[in-house]
Amino acid sequence: MDFHRPETLKDAPTHYCPGCGHGIVHRLVAEVIDELGIRQRTIGTAPVGCAVLLYDYFNCDIIECAHGRPPAVATGIKRMLPDRILFTYQGDGDLAAIGTAETIHAANRGENITVIFVNNAIYGMTGGQMAPTTMIGQWSTTTPDGRGQYAEGGPIKVCEMLSALDGVCYLERVSVSSPKDVMNARKAIKKAFENQIAEKGFSLVEVLSMCPTDWKLPPEKAMDFVNEKMKKVFPLGVYKDRSGGRHE
Amino acid sequence: MAKIKFYAERCKGCGLCVLVCPHGNIRMSTELNETGHPYAVLVDPARCTHCALCGRMCPDMAIEIDDPKTSKKDKSGKPRE
Numbered sequence: 001m002d003f004h005r006p007e008t009l010k011d012a013p014t015h016y017c018p019g020c021g022h023g024i025v026h027r028l029v030a031e032v033i034d035e036l037g038i039r040q041r042t043i044g045t046a047p048v049g050c051a052v053l054l055y056d057y058f059n060c061d062i063i064e065c066a067h068g069r070p071p072a073v074a075t076g077i078k079r080m081l082p083d084r085i086l087f088t089y090q091g092d093g094d095l096a097a098i099g100t101a102e103t104i105h106a107a108n109r110g111e112n113i114t115v116i117f118v119n120n121a122i123y124g125m126t127g128g129q130m131a132p133t134t135m136i137g138q139w140s141t142t143t144p145d146g147r148g149q150y151a152e153g154g155p156i157k158v159c160e161m162l163s164a165l166d167g168v169c170y171l172e173r174v175s176v177s178s179p180k181d182v183m184n185a186r187k188a189i190k191k192a193f194e195n196q197i198a199e200k201g202f203s204l205v206e207v208l209s210m211c212p213t214d215w216k217l218p219p220e221k222a223m224d225f226v227n228e229k230m231k232k233v234f235p236l237g238v239y240k241d242r243s244g245g246r247h248e
Numbered sequence: 249m250a251k252i253k254f255y256a257e258r259c260k261g262c263g264l265c266v267l268v269c270p271h272g273n274i275r276m277s278t279e280l281n282e283t284g285h286p287y288a289v290l291v292d293p294a295r296c297t298h299c300a301l302c303g304r305m306c307p308d309m310a311i312e313i314d315d316p317k318t319s320k321k322d323k324s325g326k327p328r329e
């Protein structure tokens with residue numbers, strides 16, 4: 001099996017912690033951009049969060065946005081330059097806390113963009129505070145006794161929530177916590193880009209991803225955490241598919 | 249013949265490749281690389297089936313495989329049609 005760095009990924013070391021899922025998701029997005037031959041016309045909109053340095057890693061145009069605003073920035077660019085391929089790359093804090101309004105309204109308008117949503121159930125960059133997707137009972141620096149339903153409310157399930165909006169074309173939740181999951185994630189990401197090329201509208205792929213550092217777990221235990229805990233609260237699968245086409 | 253390459257200088261020692269290799273054919277080094285991490289080492293090249301599961305799990309592109317049979321590039325490095 002020939003396996004090489006995709007052209008869309010710069011040959012640069014990343015600042016991510018050992019075992020962090022961001023590196024895997026970067027590679028998958030880059031592989032799909034290569035495969036679809038769209039690198040020269042792709043523009044990524046980057047979040048605030050651990051992925052803030054996306055422009056150092058992706059070999060295509062990247063715009064760094066204000067915290068939570070990648071879908072709004074992508075909306076503007078896509079409407080002015082409809083022949084470009086726009087993707088956002090966002091963490092759970094960026095997409096579902098400070099950027100909730102931008103996410104919901106871009107989805108509701110059915111903007112023809114591709115959203116890559118990395119859910120690691122915590123604020124990674126700032127040192128492990130509770131995120132909207134932190135699970136009930138999960139430790140974080142701001143929920144030292146575990147997140148509680150009464151005090152903090154339950155985790156926001158982004159795919160389930162957005163599936164109620166008529167404007168949305170495609171929603172799938174995947175994971176990068178095993179080789180099989182990684183291959184499925186790649187298929188979902190490819191489909192989310194293909195939908196945009198075919199002008200089918202708003203597509204979002206939620207990727208369950210490891211944050212060993214802020215979960216205070218070694219990398220192999222962080223994979224188990226996704227497989228045994230996160231997948232129960234955030235079931236994998238297609239939550240909406242109005243693209244009309246079949247997977248692959 | 250296919251050939252697998254481990255880039256020690258890019259490895260952060262997370263060990264995800266060690267976990268997923270179906271043949272238990274990867275181990276971590278006892279020495280540290282320049283960035284202070286142990287790094288993944290292939291145990292026995294003859295036992296590697298070049299399945300690329302290790303590369304797919306690697307968050308740091310520290311593993312690449314040259315396989316002329318499935319390569320999208322020809323010998324001179326140009327993309328194949």
Ligand SMILES: Cc1ncc(C[n+]2csc(CCOP(=O)(O)OP(=O)(O)O)c2C)c(N)n1
Binds near residue numbers: 093098120131
């Ligand atoms: C306006 C503003 N508010 C708050 C912050 C602090 N801040 C930086 S990153 C972040 C959240 C990061 O979490 P997430 O989006 O889940 O991404 P991750 O780092 O986990 O990939 C916050 C709150 C900021 N930089 N700017």
Ligand code: SF4
Binds near residue numbers: 211214
């Ligand atoms: S803090 Fe978490 S999300 Fe951020 S780079 Fe480290 S492991 Fe990845």
Ligand code: SF4
Binds near residue numbers: 252274
């Ligand atoms: S390519 Fe497959 S067999 Fe070879 S080291 Fe990697 S996981 Fe093991």
